[in-house]
Amino acid sequence: MPDCRKLLAQMSEYIDGELPKDLCASLERHLADCPNCRVMFDSLTKTIKIYREGKEEPLPDELKDKLHKALEARWARKRRA
Amino acid sequence: MSNRADEGRWVREARSGDLGAFWKLVERHGPMVRRLLQRLVGDRDRADDLFSETFMRASDRIDQFRGESKFSTWLTAIAINLAKNELKLEKRRSTLPWENVIPDEAHRHGKTHADLAEWADPHTILEQKELAELMERVVRQLPPKYRVVFVLRDVEGLSTEETAEALGLSITAVKSRAARARLALRKSLAPALSTKARPVTRA
Ligand SMILES: [Zn+2]
Numbered sequence A: 001m002p003d004c005r006k007l008l009a010q011m012s013e014y015i016d017g018e019l020p021k022d023l024c025a026s027l028e029r030h031l032a033d034c035p036n037c038r039v040m041f042d043s044l045t046k047t048i049k050i051y052r053e054g055k056e057e058p059l060p061d062e063l064k065d066k067l068h069k070a071l072e073a074r075w076a077r078k079r080r081a
Numbered sequence B: 001m002s003n004r005a006d007e008g009r010w011v012r013e014a015r016s017g018d019l020g021a022f023w024k025l026v027e028r029h030g031p032m033v034r035r036l037l038q039r040l041v042g043d044r045d046r047a048d049d050l051f052s053e054t055f056m057r058a059s060d061r062i063d064q065f066r067g068e069s070k071f072s073t074w075l076t077a078i079a080i081n082l083a084k085n086e087l088k089l090e091k092r093r094s095t096l097p098w099e100n101v102i103p104d105e106a107h108r109h110g111k112t113h114a115d116l117a118e119w120a121d122p123h124t125i126l127e128q129k130e131l132a133e134l135m136e137r138v139v140r141q142l143p144p145k146y147r148v149v150f151v152l153r154d155v156e157g158l159s160t161e162e163t164a165e166a167l168g169l170s171i172t173a174v175k176s177r178a179a180r181a182r183l184a185l186r187k188s189l190a191p192a193l194s195t196k197a198r199p200v201t202r203a
Helices: A004-015 A021-033 A035-053 A061-080 B002-015 B019-041 B044-060 B071-087 B128-140 B144-155 B160-167 B171-193
Strands: none
Touching: A004 A021, A004 A035, A004 B171, A021 A035, A035 B128, A035 B144, A035 B171, A061 B019, A061 B044, B002 B019, B019 B044, B019 B071, B019 B128, B019 B144, B044 B071, B071 B144, B071 B160, B128 B144, B128 B171, B144 B160, B144 B171, B160 B171
């Protein structure tokens, strides 16, 4: 009986393309054969994908103003020094 | 790449006292730094304080940036250092054993497991805003030492090597923590995203 648990540990490296070739082949064979691991693999891939796709929000004006003022003060002091 | 060339010029100009040039660096990398801190510390106000501190420190130390790494990597390292106290990375013992991150019976070959329904495309199940909130909430539930690896690796897109370097961890540790963090998140998202999930009711 294949050890699904061990393969789950390898899935992450497989997704990153960092799993050694021979292990890739045995993982792929197992996925073809095991519906549970296939669902795990698919949902794990989707989990990573939605986070990677996430967008950054633009900086709020208030935060930018605050930082700009603080930097101006600091840089004025730097120039005098 | 011209992006990198711009940056080199901005850094040089900032070093010679041009705040306008430094501000260009803030505008280019600010959104990334802010999201990183929001994901790491959770509390948005605290994240914004740390955001300002990160750029103040970067401005104080701009002379120390030698251009050996990317400017974004350098900023990331400053931000993580500032967030470290918040995260209590060293003190917190909380771990994620395999048993907690995979469905109980997933390893039983050939048996169908009730929790293992196919996932639909998340964007068809949830509104963008709901999905974003759910994603943020489940990341915050990860123990800090896994959260920080996941955020650098999968939210900010650093490589395994860059993540290891930024955190002073071995490659093996990064891989193992990333794997557990991802499985834990998968498990937390499953109730909302699997095809067996009940449709979300909206107020
Ligand atoms: Zn399996």
